[in-house]
Amino acid sequence: MAKYHEISTELIKEIVDGKYSERGKLPTEKELSLYFDTSRNTIRSAINLLTDEGYVYKVQGSGIYLRPVNFDESTNLNLIKGFFSGHQEETSAIKVLSLETIPATEEIAAELNCAVGEPLYYLRRVRFVDNEPVRVERSYYRQEIVPYLGKELAHGSIYNYLTQNLKLQIGFADRKIQADYLSKENAELLGLAENDPALVVNEKIYLSNGQIVILGEGILHFQKISLFSSAKNYD
Template sequence: MINKQSPVPIYYQLEEQLKNQIESGILQPGDPIWSEREFTERYEISRMTVRQAINNLVHSGLLYRIKGKGTFVTEPKLEQKLTGLTSFTEDMQSRGLTPSSSIIGFSIVPASQNIATELQLKEHAPVYEIKRIRLADGKPMALEKTYLSANLVVGLTEKIVQESLYQYVEGALQLIIESGTQEIEASSASKEEGKLLQVPFNSPLLCMKRKSFLSDGKVLEIVQSSYRADRYKFMVRLDRGLF
């Protein structure tokens, strides 16, 4: 209920009411909320007040709008901790989700100067170039481009890539994946990215570049990923040390 006598702003009361309904499960992901007009008429408050509350929830990622259709509850974001090196498959399985991949490119190509440098190879050495859409429970989460030395990761096939690359490397090839580095920055979806990820053009993306190393110091892979910012977030634990 809205208490018009309360010193708490009405827009904030409405915002908290909707937030509580989402967090308690009364409103489920994908559910529509009332229109601005319905909120205005039922609570007898101004449209500007309703709009401010809804805008705040859209900006915080709890709601999203579809032009001409209305405002809906957002799917909860998946959180990836940045404290360990895990594959997408391992990450999704740990959340109880079913991971899968849609291969949009798989070939062996001569390494460009940049890729050769990154993989510690000679220029034009054969490398796998793998492009795929990463999905969780059938929903696109990220676009991923991976480069690996064809002389290091021998026998790689599309079928293996559709399952788990890390399991193949560690199981079949008996290579030990030891560490990795990751860079993250913000971007916006191109028309092609938007089509493949099923998001509007210019939607926010989280772009990640990962370099993974084997126990002998060799570079295993270079991975460039673009994650849907509405479905994914990264989390890192920070400890305050002594100075």
């Protein structure tokens, strides 16, 4: 993981833990560069990530302020890691439904930009928050990029495994959100009725070199998950 990603992750944890709530702003770039023993350019890149993800905003000549937004129970669409807020990560658990190696079909190969028949890991999980099912997940991983994925890893943060253990550089993500009706199977997994409404999130997560590392789909419990996103004015 790049240094500025590590710093942004640490700062997010500190912000969520309330370390800077009393003063309402972060230390200066100079103070942060001394604290993390790194260059101001690296700190600036980390702050830019925090800005894009909606945690802080910068006031020229005044400082880096915490965003006055409190969506602690909501899913932040700006975040690549996981798909849950800090609070939800602390109270979440995962049930692995299946993990197997399958050949890429023509449809999946087109989505992953890989060869038909290439071996993929196919993973299905249910995520729980406060012991309640909130999300049914299915995802595909190219074994050429992720050479090993076991059930012991699937019960935890795969993002951390990819970035910390495999040292993959995650670059960006695309997400498409739409409403749909629950199938009987997904309804049972979420404790709902067949044909109840659901939010469906399809996502592609890319490495910094443009390769797709995860192709996934999440079926969200419509009563237990809300979404939010931050927007910036680039004019």
